[in-house]
Amino acid sequence: MFRGEKINITENRAVLHVALRAPQGASILVDGKNVVPQVHAVLGKMADFSSRVRQGAWKGHTGKSIRNVVNIGIGGSDLGPVMAYEALKHYSDRRMTFRFVSNIDGTDFTEAVQDINPEETLFIISSKTFTTLETMTNAHTARAWLLKGLGGDEKSVAKHFVAVSTNETEVTKFGIDTVNMFGFWDWVGGRYSMDSAIGLSTMLAIGSDNFGAMLDGFHQMDEHFRITPFERNLPVLMALLTIWYTGFFDAHTIAVLPYEQYLRRFPAYLQQLTMESNGKYITLNGMKVDYQTSPVYWGEPGTNGQHSFYQLIHQGTRLIPCDFIAFDRSLNPPGRHHDILMANVFAQAEALAFGKTAEQVRAEGTPAGLCRIGFLRAIVLQILSWQTGSPLKYWENSLPSMSIVSSPRVLSGRLIRSISGVSNWARCWPSVLSPNLRANRSLSLPMTVRQIV
Numbered sequence: 001m002f003r004g005e006k007i008n009i010t011e012n013r014a015v016l017h018v019a020l021r022a023p024q025g026a027s028i029l030v031d032g033k034n035v036v037p038q039v040h041a042v043l044g045k046m047a048d049f050s051s052r053v054r055q056g057a058w059k060g061h062t063g064k065s066i067r068n069v070v071n072i073g074i075g076g077s078d079l080g081p082v083m084a085y086e087a088l089k090h091y092s093d094r095r096m097t098f099r100f101v102s103n104i105d106g107t108d109f110t111e112a113v114q115d116i117n118p119e120e121t122l123f124i125i126s127s128k129t130f131t132t133l134e135t136m137t138n139a140h141t142a143r144a145w146l147l148k149g150l151g152g153d154e155k156s157v158a159k160h161f162v163a164v165s166t167n168e169t170e171v172t173k174f175g176i177d178t179v180n181m182f183g184f185w186d187w188v189g190g191r192y193s194m195d196s197a198i199g200l201s202t203m204l205a206i207g208s209d210n211f212g213a214m215l216d217g218f219h220q221m222d223e224h225f226r227i228t229p230f231e232r233n234l235p236v237l238m239a240l241l242t243i244w245y246t247g248f249f250d251a252h253t254i255a256v257l258p259y260e261q262y263l264r265r266f267p268a269y270l271q272q273l274t275m276e277s278n279g280k281y282i283t284l285n286g287m288k289v290d291y292q293t294s295p296v297y298w299g300e301p302g303t304n305g306q307h308s309f310y311q312l313i314h315q316g317t318r319l320i321p322c323d324f325i326a327f328d329r330s331l332n333p334p335g336r337h338h339d340i341l342m343a344n345v346f347a348q349a350e351a352l353a354f355g356k357t358a359e360q361v362r363a364e365g366t367p368a369g370l371c372r373i374g375f376l377r378a379i380v381l382q383i384l385s386w387q388t389g390s391p392l393k394y395w396e397n398s399l400p401s402m403s404i405v406s407s408p409r410v411l412s413g414r415l416i417r418s419i420s421g422v423s424n425w426a427r428c429w430p431s432v433l434s435p436n437l438r439a440n441r442s443l444s445l446p447m448t449v450r451q452i453v
């Protein structure tokens with residue numbers, strides 16, 4: 001990949017998104033030509049445009065500055081930009097509003113523009129091909145909405161529409177001046193394109209310096225992937241764990257569980273990245289596989305998921321490897337929110353890794369007061385479980401999970417055999433398993449959990 005070889009054999013193309021974040025001065029060749037200077041030329045054009053818009057120098061048709069940016073795109077031309085905007089919102093210019101329209105359902109567009117003024121609105125039409133049905137339909141609707149709002153003057157389009165695409169011909173046909181087109185290349189796959197010009201909305205939101213810092217982070221991980229021996233190579237280890245659980249333990253899905261509100265759209269972004277990439281049943285040699293390929297990726301931010309589906313992860317009948325993601329510092333630290341959030345993520349990992357035996361449950365006495373289910377109901381269930389020996393509340397250990405805290409560290413587990421459960425104990429486990437974590441999250445972590453912190 002890093003050598004620019006045409007490893008996309010179906011389209012005979014290089015797969016070079018790593019060049020999008022290569023530093024100035026690097027050399028990555030495609031067909032004998034160094035593509036890094038082109039990448040930085042586009043980044044420079046994006047930076048110039050972004051600063052003019054952000055500083056109010058770019059005026060709309062009626063002379064007003066731009067306050068609203070609407071990205072129209074779908075798949076890789078939407079999911080990456082939405083995820084990045086949400087993830088980096090803390091660094092965004094709060095005087096501006098950002099919206100993302102992708103669905104062919106007219107409600108998506110209508111709701112996105114219902115409270116914004118066309119005079120102050122910029123549309124970014126993001127489409128690698130500039131032919132995708134959903135995007136072009138929404139783009140034409142946006143054009144009609146703008147013209148209606150600005151008295152029908154066709155000249156207004158140039159001030160309120162820019163394009164991100166590889167298809168200059170179609171961009172021109174649509175009526176966007178190619179001066180306002182930001183290009184990329186056929187060696188950037190749609191689902192890998194968020195750090196190309198497809199990230200223009202991100203740069204408009206956070207500024208070119210922050211965008212550059214993001215690219216630098218991506219580049220550091222590219223380098224880690226390129227040069228680190230396999231036994232310490234994080235992407236390789238993550239891939240092997242996935243193959244291990246899906247191929248050898250019949251796990252069908254992987255839960256992605258960010259304990260970080262800013263990453264709430266990360267599971268949706270990963271869904272396209274992983275499943276569009278690896279949802280294949282034919283090998284590079286054209287043979288039908290006789291093994292599992294991509295699992296289903298899904299997830300929700302913690303702790304919302306705990307009050308929804310964690311019950312099944314802990315005590316259901318299916319093996320679901322979990323990727324926990326958390327940050328040891330919060331960008332929004334009011335009160336004790338972050339300590340409680342961290343207590344939850346550590347406790348969930350602890351529960352999956354170590355479980356809890358019936359003996360432990362008995363020895364602990366009544367945990368009901370620490371749970372948020374009704375006290376009496378918990379006592380009744382507890383007594384029932386003691387009397388009947390029914391394993392209402394204990395759960396087996398070694399459920400596979402991986403915790404990434406600040407920087408990626410890996411904790412792998414082993415296979416489980418599930419037991420029956422009748423209640424949703426999962427949401428209570430942070431307090432049941434690790435009461436000390438609520439007071440001091442460095443206390444009482446079992447060694448294996450502490451190692452990943």
Ligand SMILES: O=P(O)(O)OC[C@H]1O[C@](O)(CO)[C@@H](O)[C@@H]1O
Pocket residue numbers: 074075076077126127128129130131132135189190191276
């Ligand atoms: O950017 P385009 O050309 O509009 O395509 C949108 C998306 O459609 C796909 O080709 C698949 O549906 C994605 O890979 C791509 O991100």
